[in-house]
Amino acid sequence: MKKLISLAWKGFRRSSYFQMNLAIRILIILGFIYFGGIALIMGVASFYIIKKAMDVDDPLMIVNSFLIYWFLADLLIRFFMQQLPVMNIKPYLILPFRRRKIIRYLLTRTGVSFFNILPLLFFVPFSIVLLIEGYSIVSTLTWFLSMLCLVFSNNFINFLINKTNAYFYGILAFTGALVLMETYGVFKITEYADDVFNAFYEQPYVVILPVSLLYLTYKLVYNYIRKHFYVDGAISKKEEKISKRDFTWLDRFGKMGFFLKNDLKLITRNVRPRQVVLMSFLFLFYGLIFYTQDIYRDMQGFIAFASIFVTGGFLLSFGQYVPAWDSEYYKLMMSQNISYKKYLESKWSLMTTACFLSFILSIPYIYFGWEIFSMIAGGAAFNIGLNSFITLYGGALNRQPMKLNEKAKAFSNTQAFSPTQLIITIPKLVGPIILFYIPYKIFNYEAGIITLAASGIVGLLLKNQFLNFIEKTYQKGKYKTIAAFDEKQ
Amino acid sequence: MITIDNISKEYNTVEVLRIDELNIPEGQSFGLVGNNGAGKTTLFSLFLDLIQPTRGQINSHGIVVSESEEWKPFTSAFIDESFLIGYLTAEEYFYFIGELRGRTKEQVDELLSGFKDFFHGEILDQKKYLRDMSKGNQKKVGIVGALIGDPKVIILDEPFANLDPTTQIRLKQLLKKITEERQATILVSSHDLMHVTEVCERIVVLESGRPVKDIKTSEATLKELEAYFAERSEQETENADSVEESNDEQQTG
Structure with missing residues (x-):
């Protein structure tokens, strides 16, 4: 075990993280401090905040009623972001290590993850506050233990749904069914979930449930790896079935269609771009956050900001x-x-086509009124006519190589992310707001929209120059x- | 005709390659041998304008490669796996290259049918992405990919490495055929002296970035090269010994 840990430590010390430039390292550390700090502060303060704001005697009840969403969201985020340990097992197979030991080590290592530490940063101080506030010691401890077990169960469930489609679709169907039943009032899971989470506190022996869940998920993962513990097995990368889709229908669009065809294959056959496309699809709904809230109704700057994302999700996330x-x-x-020009042009057409498609998909936003929809349209014009070029230009400054078939890891994988990107983001997001806001303040709302749309059209006219x-x-x-992309990662 | 004119490449003021003059006539099969770090891949990367020469230039069929992109239509290469697109199948990759070089699907298929033996049934119709193929099969795909579209200059870095013996023999036949028919100038590097002498009409030995031998291949070439590298090895052992001795002396002294 010790040896394995020392090897992993070397792997970690010599990983790209320590060879990254200082700026990124600082960014990552800041990110850690930021999220960790928020979790800590919330852990300490949420008890009092809830007590004050909601005027209740027992804030724990309120927290419990939210926990089901917490854990579902946690699982979702893990699924998208948490990188599973791909251990290079080949060298260990022939060395005198016991399999059991390696698997145990591997599973323990998944435990040391940002996604497990973050919840602890919340639950530990929160539990301490509970104790200070006079909650029963035994009950608080069992509640805390339950939370701990659930966090790590999620960790292992994520492993299972990542590795086996059966679990993935099973859990997807299960939660889907729950959500449907909830919305149509057939069976309100949240009411029962409350009771379950409360029980962890009120009836300490219920702690058996999460403990056994943790044990069960651990065992399942353990057995899964044990069964696949060969060079061609689970933790080494697996071969995929090839996709039959070859997008030959794009051939009729000539040279451009040919590049598009390849880009579509790139997107559909690799983990990382798939992830990005899914994310950009979610951006379509970004407007809902802002348009539904009355406070933003009068803050036109925010509306403009949101509208850029509605149609520009793919452009911004793929294009960068x-x-x-x-x-x-x-x-x-x-x-x-x-x-070079043909290559760039094909990327440009991919991004603008996606923008246009997003615009068509955003038509239901008319529900929120023409004012908002015209803003979305103006934003789409800006995205197509200007943002597409700014994004491409930003790419020229981005020299971080990327592994296509690996998930982006939160905080440990900064591949293809650089400070220059942050800087180039400013004109992409602040630009349209300024273009809208100044004429809006001087003249009126329509003038703002027209300026925004006109800027896009001007950009299109200057396409060749750009x-x-x-x-x-x-x-x-x-x-x-070339040299940067050639560096071994 | 490819002419190298006073080219040199430095990394942090350390010169890794320096060739004052070298001419490769059209249709010649040109072999490059040398130990690791001798500058073989550096030279090939300069041919393809993948790295910037510190000084000098390479002129390929009248085009200075670092100044114009016009050499691309008649040049093809397989240097390493970064010339493969991992998420494509072999067929898709060949069609991709074909399309870039203005060849239709049918023309590519016709060309591929000539490589049935070379592929040995392991490349086409495999339902596998290139990233999942073995190193040897990846190499086969890369080499054949470099032959699509009748290039006038073909650059292959270590084409024999990772290939099984049968395929090595087939590759030699293939390269010889191209040379005999004077279809293209072939530039090959290898660590295997026997293969190079068999395939190439001319062999240049690089050492620490400098050409030290330029041989027109004959019966005696293999012996000559073997003798050369044997001598190098002896020299190095001696050097190491003398270093050790001097270390010993220092310690005892």
Whole structure:
């Protein structure tokens, strides 16, 4: 065990994290401090906040009523963000390690994850506050123990749903059914969930339930790995079945269709781009947060901000990683018979097509009134006409290689993320707000929308000039980009 | 005709490659040998404008490769796996290259049918993405990919490494055929002296970034190369010994 840990430590010390530049490291540490700090503060303060704000005697009851959502959301976020340990088991198989030991070690290692530490940062201080406030010691401890077990159960459930489709669809169907029954009032899970979470406190022996859940999920994962513990098994990367879709119907669009075809394959066949596309789909609903709240109704700046995201989700999230998407085979792209301009143009058309599609999908927003929908339309015009070029330009400055078939890890994988991206984000998001806001303040709402839309049209008219300029920027950085993408990760 | 004119490449003021003059006539099969770090891949990367020369230039068929993109239509290469697109199947990859080089699906299929033996039934119709293929099969795909579209210059870095013996023999036949028919200039690097002498008409030995031998291949070439590297090995052992001795002396002294 000790040896394994020391090996992992070396792997960690020598990983890209420590070789990353200082700025990113500071960003990551700040992120840790930020989220960790929030969790800590909430852990200490939420008891009193709830007590004050809601005027209740027992804030724990309120917290309990939210916990079911917490754990579901936690699982969802884990599914998208938490990287499972892909351990290179090959060297260990022939060394005198007991399998049991390696598996146990592997499973323990999944425990040391940001996603497990964060909830603890909340639950530990919260439980201490409970004790200070005179809650029963035994009950508080069993409640805390239950939370602990549930957090780690989620950790293992995430492993299962990631590895086996049966669990994934099973749990998806289960939660889907619960949500449906909840909304149609057939069976309100949340009411019962309250009772269950309260029981952890009120009837200490119920703690058996989460403990056995943890044990069960641990065992399931353990057995799963044990069964697949061979070089071609579970923790080494598996071979996939190939997808039959080859998008030949795009051929009729000529050279551009050809590049699009390849980009669609890139998206559908690799984990990371799939993740990004899913995220960008969620951005379609971003407007709901702002449009439904009355406080934002009069804050036009926020409405403009949200509207950019509604149609620009894909553009912003996919576009910022051009050309890193092709980093794995960048040398081929640079030495094959491709002109840089055609390559960039194809990326541009992919992004603008996605923008246009998002715009069509956003038509239901008319429900919130023409004012908001016209803002979405103006935002779409800006996205297509200007943001697309700004994003492509930003790509030229981004030289972080990316592993296509690996999930993005929260805080430990900053592949293809660089401070320059943060800087280039400013014109992408603040630009449209300014374009709208100034004429809106001077004249009226319509003037703001028209300016926004007009800026997009002007951008479209200057397409060739923009592309030429971007191409030059890419050409200038060519050698640097090739060298950076070539670095072993 | 490819001419190398006073080219040199430095990393942090350390010169890793320096060739004053080297001409490769059209249609020649040109072999590059040398130990690790001798500068073989660096030279090939310069041919493909993947790295920037510190000084000098390479002129390929009248085009200075670092100044214009016009060499791309007639040049193809397979240097390493970053020339493969991992999420495509072999067929899709070949069609992709074909399309880039203005070849229709049918033309690519026709070309591929000529490589049945070379593929040995392990490449086409495999229902596998390239990233899941073995190193040897990836190499086969890369090599054949570099032959699509009648390139005039073909650059292959270590094409024999990772191939099974049968495929090595087939690859040699293939390269010889291309040379005989004078279809293209082939630039090959290898650690295997026997393969290179068999395939190449001319062999240049690189050492620490400098060409130290330029041989027109004959019966005697293999012996000559073997003798050369044997001598190198002896020299290095001696050097190491003398270093050790001096260390010992220091310790005892």
